[in-house]
Amino acid sequence: MRLGVLDVGSNTVHLLVVDAHPGARPQPAHSHKVELRLAQLLDEDGCVTAQGIEHLVAVIADAVQAAEDKGCEDVLPFATSAVREATNADEVLARVKAETGVELPILSGDDEARLTFLAVRRWFGWSAGKLLVLDIGGGSLEIAYGIDEDPDAAVSLPLGAGRLTSTWLPGDPPDPADIRALRRHVRAQIARTVRDFSRFGVPDHVVATSKTFKQLARIAGAARSTEGLYVQRDLTRKALEEWVPKLAEMTVAQRSALPGVSEGRAAQLLAGALVAEGAMDLFGVDSLEICPWALREGVILRRLDHLPTTPTA
Numbered sequence: 001m002r003l004g005v006l007d008v009g010s011n012t013v014h015l016l017v018v019d020a021h022p023g024a025r026p027q028p029a030h031s032h033k034v035e036l037r038l039a040q041l042l043d044e045d046g047c048v049t050a051q052g053i054e055h056l057v058a059v060i061a062d063a064v065q066a067a068e069d070k071g072c073e074d075v076l077p078f079a080t081s082a083v084r085e086a087t088n089a090d091e092v093l094a095r096v097k098a099e100t101g102v103e104l105p106i107l108s109g110d111d112e113a114r115l116t117f118l119a120v121r122r123w124f125g126w127s128a129g130k131l132l133v134l135d136i137g138g139g140s141l142e143i144a145y146g147i148d149e150d151p152d153a154a155v156s157l158p159l160g161a162g163r164l165t166s167t168w169l170p171g172d173p174p175d176p177a178d179i180r181a182l183r184r185h186v187r188a189q190i191a192r193t194v195r196d197f198s199r200f201g202v203p204d205h206v207v208a209t210s211k212t213f214k215q216l217a218r219i220a221g222a223a224r225s226t227e228g229l230y231v232q233r234d235l236t237r238k239a240l241e242e243w244v245p246k247l248a249e250m251t252v253a254q255r256s257a258l259p260g261v262s263e264g265r266a267a268q269l270l271a272g273a274l275v276a277e278g279a280m281d282l283f284g285v286d287s288l289e290i291c292p293w294a295l296r297e298g299v300i301l302r303r304l305d306h307l308p309t310t311p312t313a
Contacts, residue, residue, distance in 0.1 A: 002029065003303065004067040005296045006060070006077040008104060010039035010138025010162050011211075011265070013056070015063040016296050017070045022304050026297060032066040034059045035264045038082040039139050039162045046087040053095050061100045076299050079106045081139030081160060107295075109156020113142035115298030117151045120207050122301055123293045129204030132197070134279050135294060136212040136272050138162035141190075141279070145197050152200055155193050159186055161212050161265075161272035169271055172251050179248050182271065187278045194282050206285045208235065209294035211265060212272035217290050218260030219243060225260070233290040237280045244273050 001021060007014045017030035036059055041052030048056070060077075067075045083089055084106045096104050107115070113135070120133050133151075135142040139160035144151040168182040208217075213235065218224065220239035223231040247255060247270045256266035280288065 001073045002071050003300055004063075004070070004072040004075040005299050006063055006067070006075055006102070007296050007299075008038070008056070008060070008077070008079040008083060010080065010082040010140075010160055011035060011037055011268075012138075013038075013059045013063060014296070015066055015075075016300075017067065017072055018300055020300060020304055022307050026300050026304070030066070030070045032063055034062070037138075037162070037264075039160070040166055042082075042086065046085065048083075048086045048088055048092050053092055056092065057095055057099045060096055060102055060104075064100055064102060075102075076303055077102050077104050078299060079104050080112060080137065080295075081109070081156075081158075081163075084108070085139070085158075109140055109142065110154050112137075112140070112295055113144040113154035113156055114151060115302060116142055116209055116295045117144035117146065117154065117298070118149050118301055119293040119295070119298035120209065120291045121146075121149050122297075123291050124205065124207065128207075130201065132203035132206045132283065132285070133291075134206070134208045134213070134276070134288070135210045136161055136208075136275050137210060138268070141275055143193060143197065143279070145200055145203060153197050155196070157189050157193070159189055159275050161268035161275065164271035164275070165268045172267075173249055174270065176248070179270070179274070183274050183278070186274050187282060190275075190278050190282050197283070206283075206288040207291045208276070208288045209291045212268070213276060213288075214290055215261050215265060215269060216240060216243070216273055216276055219258045222290065229292045234287055235276070235290065236287045237277070237285060240273060240277045240280065244270075244277055247273055 004017045015032040018026040020026040116135050130147045133144045137160045141157045141159035144154040146152040217235040222233035252267045256263040
């Protein structure tokens, strides 16, 4: 069957269309992505602005049409931290339902971490052993650990690259004092969670997902995306520690000229790097591997798990 998953995130609204059936790897067929930056369309009270709601409704309507055009039998929509934390989330969801027909479930941070972990486990398989998974989104950082498909521990922290950039780093390039303050804040938040994970022991494999980690790995020398999904891409803490001060001195325009860094994500790259560096340092991670699958694939896999299998003759 052909499925669409509609991810309303803090940075983008992304429709991923896949051909899939139970027991098989989902095969990407189409991608429809709009950088809406919903997390930046909030007023001082934390409400999505009227203009922001209008933009969101229009983008979702376009995505629904794209899913229909591509022959999707079903679309699995969900929203993450930007809608989850908006003070007028109920109004946003009601407008989306009324004007597009889409009932938009909101994933909790714990759900995000667990579904992302499922995708990573399926990608690497059982031989990867105990996994520690890190995922930096626009609004939150998810951390999960476990040996099965459902993690033993999962947490979501308000340390997304977009959120931190807009709140802590207004300058271009940012003020060194602001960078130091953000670094302290990030590490204090992550340090509160380390004990909850350390009691499970040292992971056998540390994995990262998300655009932020992919871009950091790319500027540190990992293979470009055109070389395919199955090329191993790693990010070392040493390389990250060398890049953080360089990124701190760059303007957004200079960062956008780096290999693999999109113009829309360049402003967030320093904040994302500070979160990545803090997580790797506090969890004692020297190197991690980038996984091509993340939350959207986790949503698809969970749906496939609940489909009835066709009985054999």
